[in-house]
Amino acid sequence: MDRVGLALVLVSAAGFGTLGVLGELAAAAGLSIPTVLAFRFLLATLVVWLVLGARGDLRPLRGRALAAGIALGAVGYAAMSGLFFWGLTFMTAGLVGIVLYTYPVFVVGAAAVRLGEPVTRRTVASLGGALAGVALVTGADPAGADPRGVAVVLAAAVVYAAYITASRMTLATVDPQVLTAHVLPAAAVSFFVFGTATGRLSTPATGYEWGIVAAIAVVATAVPIFAFFAGLRRIGASEASIVSTVEPVVTLLLGAAVLGEPITAATVVGVRSSSAGSCWSRPVRSRDSRLYALAQPFPGSRAGGPLRPASDRAKRPRRVGPAFWFKRS
Structure with missing residues (x-):
């Protein structure tokens, strides 16, 4: 088990889990969805560029x-975000949450087909436990679901699954932090264009509004994206998607603490089930996981530094060691 990879994805999920509460605060302040998302990605871009620039x-x-x-940014991440918020216009946040978190099912299938990651009994069990926890945590009632909303959020789940899988494939040759520096501005441009075209783009007018947007950009975007890409390289697409299902648990707890939302017995059981599902998630052994090997830092390289060209990698003998493979249990 790669505990570092697991921890990174958990940090990512916790960060993204703050988005719902911050989004409610933004809506209460009168900020439109295009405004929130455009400035979310713009400010997050500046943070990422400043950090990477300072490190060279x-x-x-x-x-x-x-x-x-x-x-990945302009199409994948932007589309998923837009579909998610569009789904909120048809259904409650709880219903949107349970429908969106069907995406691990799509990721497991895509990873098996595109990345050669095997689907084991442990993976299926952890997936089932995680999704069962999400269902209990959200307290969703499928009988009240709007078919249009279900279709929209299912589309968001499919897009998110494709985004996760494509990210893993791209990370075979690209440093995750450098990739992040390109994904974010692309997503920002998409929402600035959309907001301008629809006449719904505005600029935050008060310090409070800017504070909410800044929190969304840093806490709910820049930090979790960095953590997710880094964790993805260590534990794989299927496991990362399963561990990420603790995100609504964070949203639940923050909602109770910040917004006074109730926590029922069913949600408590859901928290335990979702946490258990995340703990059961384990990277799978594979003697021929070339994508996984290529995604790791090379011996002696600085963390986050450039990867060597593919031609150089091909000349190096295959090696088994900490630089290429992490101990798994």
């Missing part, structure tokens, strides 16, 4: 890697 790691992607980064 800010560098542009080129060719296919650049195209992949733009597509």
